[in-house]
Amino acid sequence: MSRVVELSDLHFTWPRSTQPVLSLDALQVNRQEHLFIKGPSGSGKSTLLGLLAGILIPQHGRLSVLGRRLETLGGSARDRFRADHIGYIFQLFNLIPYLSVVENIILPCHFSPARANRIRHQGTTAHQEALRLLAHLKLTDPALLCKPVNELSVGQQQRVAAARALIGAPELVIGDEPTSSLDSEHRTVFIELLFDECARTGATLIFVSHEVSLAALFGKTLNLPEINRAETLAAEQ
Amino acid sequence: MKTILMLAMKSLRNRFIMVTLTVLSISLSLTLLLGVERFRTESHHSFTNTIAGVDLLVGARSGPIQLLLYAVFHIGHATNNLSWQSYEEIKALPEVQWTIPISLGDSHRGYRVVGTTPAFFDHFTYGARQPLSIERGDPFDDLYDAVIGAETARRLGYEVGDTLVIAHGAGEVSFIEHGDKPFTVAGILAPTGTPVDRAVYVSLEAIEAIHIDWRGGAPLPGVSISADQARRLDLTPRVITAFMVKLKSPIATFTVQRFINQYPAEPLTAILPGVALQQLWELIGVAEKALFAVSIFVVVVGLSGMLTALLTSLNERRREMAILRSVGARPIHIFGLMIGEAVLVTSMGIALGVALLYLMFIIAQPLLLSRLGLYLGISMVSPFEWLLIGLVWLAGLLVGIIPAWRIYRLALMDGLSVRT
Ligand SMILES: Nc1ncnc2c1ncn2[C@@H]1O[C@H](COP(=O)(O)OP(=O)(O)OP(=O)(O)O)[C@@H](O)[C@H]1O
Ligand SMILES: [Mg+2]
Numbered sequence: 001m002s003r004v005v006e007l008s009d010l011h012f013t014w015p016r017s018t019q020p021v022l023s024l025d026a027l028q029v030n031r032q033e034h035l036f037i038k039g040p041s042g043s044g045k046s047t048l049l050g051l052l053a054g055i056l057i058p059q060h061g062r063l064s065v066l067g068r069r070l071e072t073l074g075g076s077a078r079d080r081f082r083a084d085h086i087g088y089i090f091q092l093f094n095l096i097p098y099l100s101v102v103e104n105i106i107l108p109c110h111f112s113p114a115r116a117n118r119i120r121h122q123g124t125t126a127h128q129e130a131l132r133l134l135a136h137l138k139l140t141d142p143a144l145l146c147k148p149v150n151e152l153s154v155g156q157q158q159r160v161a162a163a164r165a166l167i168g169a170p171e172l173v174i175g176d177e178p179t180s181s182l183d184s185e186h187r188t189v190f191i192e193l194l195f196d197e198c199a200r201t202g203a204t205l206i207f208v209s210h211e212v213s214l215a216a217l218f219g220k221t222l223n224l225p226e227i228n229r230a231e232t233l234a235a236e237q
Numbered sequence: 238m239k240t241i242l243m244l245a246m247k248s249l250r251n252r253f254i255m256v257t258l259t260v261l262s263i264s265l266s267l268t269l270l271l272g273v274e275r276f277r278t279e280s281h282h283s284f285t286n287t288i289a290g291v292d293l294l295v296g297a298r299s300g301p302i303q304l305l306l307y308a309v310f311h312i313g314h315a316t317n318n319l320s321w322q323s324y325e326e327i328k329a330l331p332e333v334q335w336t337i338p339i340s341l342g343d344s345h346r347g348y349r350v351v352g353t354t355p356a357f358f359d360h361f362t363y364g365a366r367q368p369l370s371i372e373r374g375d376p377f378d379d380l381y382d383a384v385i386g387a388e389t390a391r392r393l394g395y396e397v398g399d400t401l402v403i404a405h406g407a408g409e410v411s412f413i414e415h416g417d418k419p420f421t422v423a424g425i426l427a428p429t430g431t432p433v434d435r436a437v438y439v440s441l442e443a444i445e446a447i448h449i450d451w452r453g454g455a456p457l458p459g460v461s462i463s464a465d466q467a468r469r470l471d472l473t474p475r476v477i478t479a480f481m482v483k484l485k486s487p488i489a490t491f492t493v494q495r496f497i498n499q500y501p502a503e504p505l506t507a508i509l510p511g512v513a514l515q516q517l518w519e520l521i522g523v524a525e526k527a528l529f530a531v532s533i534f535v536v537v538v539g540l541s542g543m544l545t546a547l548l549t550s551l552n553e554r555r556r557e558m559a560i561l562r563s564v565g566a567r568p569i570h571i572f573g574l575m576i577g578e579a580v581l582v583t584s585m586g587i588a589l590g591v592a593l594l595y596l597m598f599i600i601a602q603p604l605l606l607s608r609l610g611l612y613l614g615i616s617m618v619s620p621f622e623w624l625l626i627g628l629v630w631l632a633g634l635l636v637g638i639i640p641a642w643r644i645y646r647l648a649l650m651d652g653l654s655v656r657t
Binding site: 053056095097099 | 252564565567568570
């Protein structure tokens with residue numbers, strides 16, 4: 001299976017809305033690819049990620065992620081699929097305030113036996129794996145791990161969020177503008193750490209940002225409005 | 238499931254102050270609710286326990302509840318006495334099995350002095366028809382012997398052989414004492430959990446003796462009859478306050494009652510203690526119901542406090558729900574998390590409330606016993622109390638459903654992108 005994402009003739013309209021936000025003829029993402037998606041605000045980037053994560057379902061078209069036809073799966077199967085195979089990083093406020101750093105990282109393992117198992121097969125525990133990921137992401141200060149998560153700097157928070165997305169080696173890592181709140185120096189460091197970890201587990205990375213300058217770091221760039229026919233369809237009507 | 242519970246607990250711990258206040262308000266409201274209910278049942282129980290195995294209670298003409306209260310529970314005072322003659326005549330009726338006369342009006346350091354006859358120790362029963370038993374010493378034998386209740390002995394530190402002086406009147410502090418005729422503690426009764434524990438029992442003759450040089454509630458000026466002189470006088474009582482009657486057959490109860498109520502020589506009242514108690518319950522039932530209703534409202538207020546706290550936190554928690562969704566939590570998990578928090582808070586409130594209830598009763602029990610002569614037992618949680626607790630728990634669950642449903646809807650709408 002070399003195609004991680006494969007969609008064709010996909011239409012998505014938000015409830016209580018008459019116009020589709022997304023109308024994509026085709027999109028493929030290959031295994032281990034680093035895909036950069038850009039587009040102006042409101043162009044449907046987050047919506048597309050919601051579809052890939054199995055949170056949203058298209059009204060029309062095929063949507064296959066990791067060989068699974070998401071549009072045919074029921075709600076609980078999609079939730080299970082997301083828990084098992086997808087790591088997700090938000091732009092900001094990625095962490096649950098009442099959990100510790102490590103608890104935040106191992107949270108997906110509670111919802112996905114598959115991720116927990118993958119860690120066990122490596123002969124380690126979720127806790128150790130969390131610490132290892134933190135070390136890779138250059139968060140080793142023990143004092144840091146004891147802090148309430150909302151006392152971490154934004155850069156630290158985003159790295160913890162990355163560790164949570166990566167734990168248990170999900171095949172697809174999705175970032176929805178995860179670097180937008182970081183300064184340019186931290187931004188590059190963060191992305192490189194993300195690349196390293198994805199390479200290690202063989203994960204595919206889909207990364208959304210409107211920071212066009214970052215595109216150079218990625219193997220492939222997609223300008224969403226170029227393939228999204230929703231606007232033109234609306235204009236035609 | 239385990240994860241959701243863990244999350245609920247950590248989330249509550251994170252909002253420690255809000256949670257503590259909510260738990261406290263639920264627990265206090267529950268303590269009030271259960272306390273009111275328990276006070277009702279225990280006081281009924283206590284009153285019912287106090288008089289058992291007596292068919293009729295007879296006193297001078299008065300209201301049945303008043304008679305019951307002063308003669309049995311030592312609450313309030315008799316307005317009139319009845320003559321010894323009437324007593325003797327009624328006692329001699331063929332239907333009567335035994336009688337216990339009582340004479341009230343004196344006290345010892347706040348404890349009632351009851352003049353009676355040895356029949357009291359032979360026939361009086363309380364609770365489930367248990368007879369009285371003398372723990373130490375003997376019933377009164379000498380004219381100036383006294384038998385004291387367990388609580389009286391314990392509180393005043395009396396032992397058999399100690400002497401005590403009876404004061405005139407029933408007040409806490411009495412200035413006129415029968416100091417010339419001291420009594421000796423002959424016996425101490427075993428505890429009964431009834432007003433018996435808080436009394437001092439002497440013979441009717443002794444009551445007569447201490448008042449022999451008194452007229453109309455005051456010592457006769459210039460007259461002084463010593464304790465020994467009094468022994469040689471005729472000490473047949475002239476009046477008593479009330480008496481209890483046990484009939485040979487309960488079938489005769491109403492006949493005898495009618496006879497006494499229409500007694501020609503003086504106006505008397507005979508009551509069935511059970512019926513009078515029932516009237517008493519009806520009388521205070523209104524107040525009890527009102528109090529119960531108030532405490533239910535207090536519980537409602539406590540729970541709406543929780544609802545407010547949960548609802549106000551909803552918006553700031555949408556983000557948290559999106560994060561949970563992103564790691565694979567199902568919408569039902571979000572729902573469960575919210576419900577779980579409400580249920581945890583309610584459960585903690587209930588646990589604390591029940592603990593407070595017992596603490597309150599442990600503290601109040603001796604106070605009520607010494608102040609009101611009301612013995613409140615500390616018993617296990619009754620089925621009705623379990624029902625109340627269950628209803629509060631269920632109400633907590635229902636209260637949890639409202640924010641849970643809202644956040645469930647929001648989580649479905651938000652997906653991974655929270656827009657506010
Ligand atoms: N939960 C929602 N309900 C209804 N409409 C929505 C919802 N989320 C997004 N939309 C609409 O879908 C369109 C695309 O939004 P989306 O968030 O996908 O854009 P975006 O490219 O991620 O923008 P940004 O760069 O600002 O994050 C917008 O017009 C928006 O109003
Ligand atoms: Mg977006």
